[in-house]
Amino acid sequence: MTLRQLLYFLGAADLGSFTAVAARMQVTQPAVAEQIRQLERFLKVDLFVRLGRGIRLTQSGEEFLPHARRVVAAAEEAQRSVAGMRALLGGTVTFGAFGAPAHYGFAALIRDFATAHPAVRLRLRGRNSSEIADAVRAGALEAALVVLPVNDDGIDVEPIARDEVLIVSSDPDLTRRPLSIEQLAKSPLVLYEAQYAEHDPTRRQLAERAxxxxxxxxxxxxxxxxxxxxxxxxxSLATTYVPSAVTRSPVFPANLTTGSFDPPMYDVFAIITRRGTRVSPATGEFLRRVVRHMRGVAEPIRRDADDG
Known part of the structure; x- marks a missing residue:
């Protein structure tokens, strides 16, 4: 079974005539008929009923039609992807990221992308994930890396990695063993992201547990x-919480200790894009690098069908 055979089959199904397909594809009618016969022999079914002045699909042909459309669409998408990669001689990446990407090595990621594609402009916006999701939804950004949960109205969400959120205190006795939310509530707390309050994804997790x-x-x-x-x-004025990546930062205070929540809590990172739209080749290439990078610096999350 070849792509050409599928294209001839779809053309015949749409036009109802091998002659019409031949005219559209600029080949001979016998060439079209022979490719269809080879496809039928491969599938071991008749796809068309030959009529006096045309053709129509058999029941097997009707069953095969949506599968053929999907295969051809996937092939065309792959071709567009490769063409887009070849065309990265300009364009602009419009991308958003959660509030603290520096702790996950984003500077190195940006440097490597700029080195590989010096003609591409980078426009990166960093704010709280809830605001970044609004910008993608409104079309101000093509794509973003956010921390879940976010409002997914109008956007597609693909979780890609996660990082454990740790309790941070100057008291080693407090962090010696995992703490439940009830135990944590007995300590004075300092919460950050005050501007976003209950819209901040990590604070939402804390509030839901409480x-x-x-x-x-x-x-x-x-x-x-x-x-x-x-x-x-x-x-020693309060207890707080951070993603584990922050604890590996050179500016993390040396006198602080860390411990896990009971049960463990995670920041889950996801790629979001506006639903029903396709990102530009430049942004698509940057997205591929972001996914690969985040799966290298945090715990990967992969779908069953993900080939990595």
Whole structure:
């Protein structure tokens, strides 16, 4: 079974005539008929009923039709993808990222992309994941890397990696063993991302756990930046939380200790795109690099059909 045979088959199904297919494809009618016969021999079924002045699909042909369309569409998509890669001689990447990509080596990712494609402009926007999702939904950004959960109205979401969220305290006794949300609630807390509050994905996870446990989290401190929360924890004023990647940063205070939640809690990273649209070749190539990079620096998440 070849792509040419499938194209002739689809043409015949649409036009109802081998002669019409031959005219469209600029080949002879016998050539079309022979390719269809070879396809029928391969499938071991008749695909068409030959009529006096035309053809019509058999029941087997009707069953085969949607499969043939999918195969041809996939082949055309693959061809467009390769053509797009060859055409990366310009264009602009419009991409958004969650608030702290530096902890995941984004500078190196951007450097490598710029080296490989120096003619491509990079326009990267970094904010809280909830705001980035709104920008993708509105069409201001082609794609983004966000932390889940986000509102998925109008966007496609593909989880790709995750990183454990750790409890951070200057008291090693507090972090010696995993803490439930009830145990954590007994410590003074400092929460960050104050501007986004309940819209911040990690804070949403904390709030959902507290609600399930029937408790309310009280926090004497609420700040905007993660670094400020770490400084307060380092000064023994409060307990906070960070993705594990932050703890490997050279600026992570040396006197802080870390521990897990019970059960463990994760930041799940996902690629989002606007539903029903196709990203530009430049942004598509940057997306492929982002997925590969994040699966290298965090725990990969792959779908069953993902070939990696």
């Amino acid at each position: 609600q399930t446990a029937g408790i309310r989290l009280e926090f004497p401190f609420e700040v905007e930046h993660l670094d400020t929360a770490l400084q307060l924890a380092s000064a």
